[in-house]
Amino acid sequence: MxxxxxxxxxxxxxxxxxxxxxxxxxxxxxxxxxxxxxxxxxxxxxxxxxxxxxxxxxxxxxxxxxxxxxxxxxxxxxxxxxxxxxxxxxxxxxxxxxxxxxxxxxxxxxxxxxxxxxxxxxxxxxxxxxxxxxxxxxxxxxxxxxxxxxxxxxxxxxxxxxxxxxxxxxxxxxxxxxxxxxxxxxxxxxxxxxxxxxxxxxxxxxRVDEEFIRTIIEMFGEDSDVFRVRVAGEFPKALPDSFIAMEWAEKASEGEAPDIERVLRVDIGIDVARYGDDSSVLSPVLDKTVQDQPQVYHHNDTMELAGRAVQAIKAYALAHEWAAIYVKVDCDGLGVGVYDRLAEQKEEIIEAVEVDRASRYEDEDPDKIPPPFHLEVLECHFGGEGGRIADDDPIEYQNSTGLMWGAVREALRTGSLHLWYSDVQISQLSNRKYSVNSSGRIELERKEAMKKRGLSSPDMADALALALHDPVVSDWSLEF
Missing domain, CATH: 3.40.50.300 (P-loop containing nucleotide triphosphate hydrolases)
Structure with missing residues (x-):
């Protein structure tokens, strides 16, 4: 007492x-x-x-x-x-x-x-x-x-x-x-x-770790709202920041793609159009470092898009025989139909690829025969749970949209990803805004808000984000 x-x-x-x-x-x-x-x-x-x-x-x-x-x-x-x-x-x-x-x-x-x-x-x-x-x-x-x-x-x-x-x-x-x-x-x-x-x-x-401050400056810059809010203790600027700097997307799109001696992984992100003016996009990325030419489709139904995806899978299995292929499908809205159809055909696709390889490698030295074909079809949701890209990341994202786009942002910021040149893709990547919400998490601008600003849905950018994303099991959440 x-x-x-x-x-x-x-x-x-x-x-x-x-x-x-x-x-x-x-x-x-x-x-x-x-x-x-x-x-x-x-x-x-x-x-x-x-x-x-x-x-x-x-x-x-x-x-x-x-x-x-x-x-x-x-x-x-x-x-x-x-x-x-x-x-x-x-x-x-x-x-x-x-x-x-x-x-x-x-x-x-x-x-x-x-x-x-x-x-x-x-x-x-x-x-x-x-x-x-x-x-x-x-x-x-x-x-x-x-x-x-x-x-x-x-x-x-x-x-x-x-x-x-x-x-x-x-x-x-x-x-x-x-x-x-x-x-x-x-x-x-x-x-x-x-x-x-x-x-x-x-x-x-x-009490504030200097490494935390350096990391924020390196990742977002001293003029960013992330730095203002999380480090300097200042209110955000009146206008929100672009999440991905245009110069990063432009630089990543310049020049020839680096050669990869043997591709070991192909990730294909599939963003399925939900509205009449939107596009469905298949975005392939080789070894998480080189984006191949995206495939853009208009006014197609889910079965047609699933068929296009099957064609792409078989083409990449032929072009990169040592690579495992991971197909990530946006399952919000119509995309679930594409996912279900691809999941249904998975074993049939694997068998077709193996039969083709067996005929071509019938008399080949065993050491030169590629490994068994590995294919994964993964369900993804842009409204899923958020978190950090890496355990030591000082920034958390409100939902899986931020995590997916955050992976693209980090790859472009560090120069570890070469993009297929597309002015449309550069525009989509650099036009999405972000804010720091009341929990201190980064929250990306909603597509509805982008359309009110006269922008189209960022379908190519979403497909790229899906390709770089690695869902643990399922991103399903009731948060939209």
Whole structure:
């Protein structure tokens, strides 16, 4: 139990509380945040990634619970993952390592409360999914914690504004500045005078890995929104960025394709047209490094396209006899019919290729005979689950569309892919925009938005993205 006289001191000195009682060492940026919370009713912090904001929020929760009588601390974030797996887990970590605090403050999955007062003296976790998430908290001492505040809808904030009219109520908002509209944005712009605002650039934080910063600069550039949001802690530019730089696509399309002595893998991406003006495209890539000429078809039905795919498979099996062939079909919409037909014919195709080879290699030296023909027909979905291209990638994508296009982007950025020259393909690759969403993930512009800008569906680019994609099992998801 903390000495009552010490509590009176610590109530106005959260940095000393964190150092003396929690036994943590805040860095200068974290000290500024804690001091702002103690001094001002409303604090808004925009920052880059990895500056330790979850830690400072957890310290603020513990400090407020331990130094005020019967406080209430509603905590919210846009997702359960951010709220429970990160913030709430951080609170648990600091309590668990401190017998003095853990004896009095009881941690549960959704609430932290003072022993003996679970309904009157607590912090509670509420995801920001409903307008009433932050309603109904009445006490002399209220502290609202809003994590990843850019992603919280404006209607969630409305009850907070009413509660803040009560003396002793405080608000803390923290997050990557991912949106140029909304409550959090306004707190740093038109409503700035009402807040204590702090800006933390990741380059000025000892907690941010310099390799992370270098990687972001190398991958996206210092003028990109990814750098502005994830490193510099600045709001995005008014206009979104193109996901793939035109100069990368142009450079990859220049000159002759490099020779491959023996192709060991052929990936064929098949994007199936869903609308009258769109095209169906077969995009072959050799050894993930050289794109062969895409095949573009208009106004064909799924059985005709499946037949075209069978022809392509057999042609590449003949031209590159040592290669395994992987066919990736977009199964959103009409593509499922093409996939089903190819899957149905898979063994028949393999048998036809083997019969042809047997006749041509009948009297050949066994060492010169290619291996058994390997064919895979894979189901892909552009609306599937997102994630990282590689385990050490500092950027996550919202869905599999981003992952697929991200693989193309990385190949073009690093110069590891030679493209078949096509002005249409270059235009499609370089005209798609992206944004950094409220979870800090990259989200590509939807096709509907592209069409509103007067652009056609990026069918050639999608087919290329399918060719470079390696689905684990299935990309199926209900997220579109």
């Amino acid at each position: 903390i000495d009552p006289e010490a509590i009176l001191y610590y109530a106005d000195n959260p940095v000393d509380f964190v150092e003396d009682i929690i036994r943590a060492k805040p860095d200068p940026n974290q000290r500024d945040i804690l001091n702002s919370i103690a001094k001002y009713p409303m604090t808004s912090v925009r920052s880059g990634h990895g500056i330790g904001k979850s830690a400072v929020e957890s310290w603020a929760v513990i400090w407020f619970l331990a130094t005020r009588p019967f406080p209430k601390i509603p905590c919210t974030a846009p997702t359960q993952h951010q709220l429970w797996d990160i913030l709430w887990a951080e609170i648990a970590k600091w309590l668990r390592s401190n017998p003095v605090l853990s004896n009095d403050l009881i941690w549960t999955r959704e609430k932290v409360y003072m022993r003996g007062y679970p309904e009157e003296w607590f912090a509670v976790a509420r995801t920001a999914s409903k307008p009433d998430a932050l309603q109904g908290f009445h006490a002399d001492h209220v502290l609202y914690i809003i994590d990843e505040a850019s992603g919280v809808r404006d209607d969630i904030f409305e009850p907070v504004l009413g509660a803040l009219s009560t003396e002793g109520a405080r608000l803390v908002m923290c997050g990557n500045p991912t949106k140029i509209t909304g409550f959090f944005y306004d707190s740093h712009h038109k409503n700035r005078a009402q807040y204590s605002t702090l800006h933390i650039d990741g380059r000025n934080s000892s």
